[in-house]
Amino acid sequence: MTGLIMRSTGSWYEVLLDNEDRIVSCRIVGKLKLERDNITNPVAVGDKVELELENQQQGIINSILPRKNFIARQSPKSRLQIHLIACNIDQAMLITSMREPDLKPGFIDRFLLTTEPQNIPVLIVFNKWDIYTDKNKREFEEIKTIYEQIGYEVIAASSLNNLGIDQLKEKLKNKTTLISGQSGVGKSSLINKLSPGLDLKTSKLSGYSGKGIHTTTFAEMFKLDFDGFIIDTPGIKSLSFNNLSVMDVAHNFREFFEISDKCRFGSNCSHRNEPDCAVKSEIEKGTISEIRYKNYLNVVEEIEAMNYWERNKKF
Ligand SMILES: Nc1nc2c(ncn2[C@@H]2O[C@H](COP(=O)(O)OP(=O)(O)O)[C@@H](O)[C@H]2O)c(=O)[nH]1
Ligand SMILES: [Mg+2]
Ligand SMILES: [Zn+2]
CATH class of the missing domain: 1.10.40.50 (Probable gtpase engc; domain 3)
Known part of the structure; x- marks a missing residue:
């Protein structure tokens, strides 16, 4: 029997069974754990796995099917290890904003270093258009020109007043999309607008600091209201590259x-x-x-x- 890893909570994995519209909780067999020692987690969201059911709600994962691609980051615990964020994705959607929080210089290019080695198409979304100043809008146009010239798509959006939502829905249809970005840029809000049935938790901006409070703590895959999957990921604080030369x-x-x-x-x-x-x-x-x-x-x-x-x- 096969299935798709939707999320993991500690040593348990939630697996969507193929050909059955239900999720079971699974553990992994011990030998899977050690196969590659520079990776901190043997199984990631998006992995397709073979499993055996122990009962109606529980099973054991025996093997991971070959991966089409993966997104990894330097492990927060060890500089010499990488942490798998997600596997088998069709595209990534990087959500940013010119304001609240400010766009970090270099952030987009650092993100692209996580997708480019695997040739994963990236859509760059500038959310919170509703609060951009004229200067922000000019800066957006400059950025859009730079990235479109090298083949990345750039879209303006606002989950608050529905800008760009229909366009984004079209992009997500029938695909598995990794959603990434700094905390507080509106990832969860935007996903809720695209697929209201999901009703993801969002956070209020804290005080005057403009920093979002963490609500998403690990990567999680969701089935959209229309055909397609998204993977919501925790906000990225910074990206380093101990795994690259x-x-x-x-x-x-x-x-x-x-x-x-x-x-x-x-x-x-x-x-x-x-x-x-x-x-x-x-x-x-x-x-x-x-x-x-x-x-x-x-x-x-x-x-x-x-x-x-x-x-x-x-x-
Ligand atoms: N002005 C404005 N605020 C937004 C927009 N989208 C989200 N927010 C706010 O930004 C904060 C963080 O949103 P959230 O979806 O939790 O961000 P996440 O951390 O990226 O998932 C919340 O207070 C949202 O209400 C938008 O398009 N415009
Ligand atoms: Mg979130
Ligand atoms: Zn040269």
Whole structure:
């Protein structure tokens, strides 16, 4: 018998049985737990599994079926391990806002580093349009231009006054979509507007700090009111990349990678101090975004500092 992991609470997993519209609670067999030691969780939301029922409500997961893709993050507990957020997704929807909370510089590009290695399409949504100033709206237009030029879709939305909702529904139809973003940007509110039957918990903004209180604490998959699934995830505080090398980063800034065959050092170019770098000359011409490049350098420097620290810690 097979099923789909919808959520996990500690060592129990809720599994939606294939061909049956019901959920059972399952545990995993011990041997599954240890297979890859750099991953903190053996089974993630979105995994398709084989299981055996013990009774009408409970079962045992025997194996995980091959994954189409996965989204992972650096484990909050150990810098050397990664944590699986979700598997087998068709697309990701990154929800952001220009305000409340402010858009963190570099945040979008860091998020794209979690999807790009797996070629997962990303839709970038700017929620809370109803509270944007004229300046916010101009900044939005600039961002939209940058990301649409490199093939990401950017949509303005407001869960408060229904802007963009029909358009987003179309995008989610018949797909499994990972929903991600900082805390308080309105992920749960937007999902509720798209699929009112779900009635997810939302949070009030706390005090004057503009910070949302956590309501979603682990990734959870839901069936939408129409055909399709979404995975609601906890708000992201920050994204680090102990699992990537400098060249991994270079190869996953898609517009850099696309022209790297024109760099003198080709796909070995880190687009920094190398001579005849095509990326740097496109930045001078204005065809590659300077903002993306700055964010790129930032991540690369962070990874190098982390590696330096790891090396020197041993002595
Ligand atoms: N002004 C405005 N506030 C919104 C909008 N969407 C959500 N909010 C508010 O933002 C806060 C956080 O929403 P929530 O859905 O819990 O965010 P999440 O942490 O991303 O899931 C709540 O107070 C919502 O009422 C919107 O489109 N406009
Ligand atoms: Mg939420
Ligand atoms: Zn280069």
